[in-house]
Amino acid sequence: MQTYSYYPGCSLHGTAKEYDRSLNLVAGKLGFELREIADWNCCGATAAHSTNELLGLALPARNLMLAATDGRPVLAPCAMCYNRMKVAQHELQDSSKRQVVERLLGRSEKLISEKKVSWSEQVSVVSLLQALAGDGIQAAIKEAVLKPLKGLKVVCYYGCLLVRPPEIIQPDNLENPQTMDRLVALLGAEVLDWPFKTECCGGSLALARTDIVLALGRRLLGMARDVGADCIVTACPMCHSNLDTRQGQIKAKFGESFDMPIFYVTELMGLAFGFTPKELLLDKHLTDAIKIVKRDDCPERSEGSRVTHHENKD
Amino acid sequence: MVTFKADQPIAGNALLSRIRDRSGVRVHDCYQCGKCSAGCPVAQFMDLMPRQIMRAIQLGQTDLVLRSSTIWLCASCHTCSVRCPMEIDVARVMDCLRHIARAERIPPAEKNIVLSHELFLESVKRLGRLYEVGLVAGLNLGTLKPFANVSDVGLPLFVRGKLNLLPTRAGGVDLKRIFAEKKRDR
Numbered sequence: 001m002q003t004y005s006y007y008p009g010c011s012l013h014g015t016a017k018e019y020d021r022s023l024n025l026v027a028g029k030l031g032f033e034l035r036e037i038a039d040w041n042c043c044g045a046t047a048a049h050s051t052n053e054l055l056g057l058a059l060p061a062r063n064l065m066l067a068a069t070d071g072r073p074v075l076a077p078c079a080m081c082y083n084r085m086k087v088a089q090h091e092l093q094d095s096s097k098r099q100v101v102e103r104l105l106g107r108s109e110k111l112i113s114e115k116k117v118s119w120s121e122q123v124s125v126v127s128l129l130q131a132l133a134g135d136g137i138q139a140a141i142k143e144a145v146l147k148p149l150k151g152l153k154v155v156c157y158y159g160c161l162l163v164r165p166p167e168i169i170q171p172d173n174l175e176n177p178q179t180m181d182r183l184v185a186l187l188g189a190e191v192l193d194w195p196f197k198t199e200c201c202g203g204s205l206a207l208a209r210t211d212i213v214l215a216l217g218r219r220l221l222g223m224a225r226d227v228g229a230d231c232i233v234t235a236c237p238m239c240h241s242n243l244d245t246r247q248g249q250i251k252a253k254f255g256e257s258f259d260m261p262i263f264y265v266t267e268l269m270g271l272a273f274g275f276t277p278k279e280l281l282l283d284k285h286l287t288d289a290i291k292i293v294k295r296d297d298c299p300e301r302s303e304g305s306r307v308t309h310h311e312n313k314d
Numbered sequence: 315m316v317t318f319k320a321d322q323p324i325a326g327n328a329l330l331s332r333i334r335d336r337s338g339v340r341v342h343d344c345y346q347c348g349k350c351s352a353g354c355p356v357a358q359f360m361d362l363m364p365r366q367i368m369r370a371i372q373l374g375q376t377d378l379v380l381r382s383s384t385i386w387l388c389a390s391c392h393t394c395s396v397r398c399p400m401e402i403d404v405a406r407v408m409d410c411l412r413h414i415a416r417a418e419r420i421p422p423a424e425k426n427i428v429l430s431h432e433l434f435l436e437s438v439k440r441l442g443r444l445y446e447v448g449l450v451a452g453l454n455l456g457t458l459k460p461f462a463n464v465s466d467v468g469l470p471l472f473v474r475g476k477l478n479l480l481p482t483r484a485g486g487v488d489l490k491r492i493f494a495e496k497k498r499d500r
Binding site: 010016017040042048049051059062106165166198199208212248249252 | 336387389390434450457470471474484
């Protein structure tokens with residue numbers, strides 16, 4: 001059984017609660033354990049790295065430090081958190097930057113090994129797609145599928161943060177990644193090719209320049225519809241939020257109604273594993289994601305769902 | 315007509331060398347192919363194309379660059395960086411330009427974007443984690459649009475239990491130290 005230090009980030013405790021829930025249900029089925037990092041802090045996201053270099057490094061570095069204490073690999077399902085942690089690890093290879101950050105996080109001195117390898121490099125940080133990519137886990141996923149998503153036409157939307165910068169993130173393919181496609185295909189869905197796999201949704205511009213995010217979202221939703229997709233699947237809370245919560249505003253602004261469900265990849269896994277839309281919190285979406293499931297008539301599961309998710313108190 | 319030699323920025327072009335020193339990126343190498351601008355998802359909203367930012371840096375037009383909307387509208391998607399034939403990390407340059415603009419207190423062309431970053435970080439500073447309700451309330455007050463995103467996004471999110479009314483706290487002393495250092499850093 002693989003045990004991860006779990007870094008949910010702000011989104012999975014808030015606007016992406018259904019991602020957190022579906023991940024935990026799916027993890028229970030696949031037999032890996034998530035132990036939430038105690039006292040984790042926000043990674044600072046776009047706001048930090050856009051305005052101040054030190055903040056953009058020190059905030060994720062603190063979480064790396066906490067994780068180094070636990071000594072387990074870190075699972076960061078939020079694409080933004082994952083990206084910021086990986087970039088910080090990369091940048092902190094620069095000894096002058098590392099010294100500044102280590103001084104700030106005084107306790108870290110204890111963690112630097114005799115070999116003088118930095119704690120920040122010792123921690124293995126994985127994204128959700130990476131955690132689900134190995135042969136063993138894929139066999140387990142195939143095994144766990146009770147209700148294949150037959151007939152569901154899906155486009156996989158990776159966005160920016162799971163592929164770029166490629167020298168740090170090391171995606172399987174920069175312009176045409178396949179990891180999520182393969183995963184969704186295992187669930188029995190029909191994965192469609194489309195040209196916007198790694199296009200940007202506008203990210204945090206949603207707050208102050210909603211108009212831009214609506215325009216980009218309309219572009220993405222339009223392309224998904226044009227290639228014949230029933231839904232879009234993502235592993236990023238920003239992408240999910242910008243596409244799911246904004247469809248009403250897109251309709252109001254452009255007069256175009258997409259009604260396109262946006263799924264977290266763990267939600268599709270959960271459905272294929274036999275969990276109900278209710279268990280998976282699909283009713284938390286702003287764009288109805290349940291009717292598409294009902295179309296296929298997902299059976300209720302009698303077996304109780306185990307949640308292997310507890311705050312790490314040590 | 316200005317010509318450049320590698321590693322020899324024209325006299326007085328502090329911006330070009332400052333960017334190289336701070337970020338390690340050589341904007342010197344740009345030959346205006348335009349691939350950065352062609353692939354930029356936000357280009358249509360910018361006052362200067364990313365390509366023009368690169369050129370203006372080479373020409374030492376500091377004010378033009380730091381007062382552009384472009385540096386704030388850049389969504390850090392890194393598409394420009396991965397497609398540049400000269401391997402110039404354009405997105406890293408944008409980050410660097412934002413840092414310089416903040417350090418020099420240049421009034422941002424996109425005030426609301428900067429305000430959203432400030433409010434976000436204020437939440438992290440005070441609580442250690444993002445408190446969405448506080449962020450959006452602050453932004454709506456600051457932009458004098460009290461009802462923006464409320465009925466069509468905020469309320470539906472609230473009804474679905476996705477907005478936490480009360481903040482959670484984390485990070486304690488470590489974050490105090492980090493933010494104190496950040497203040498000195500500016």
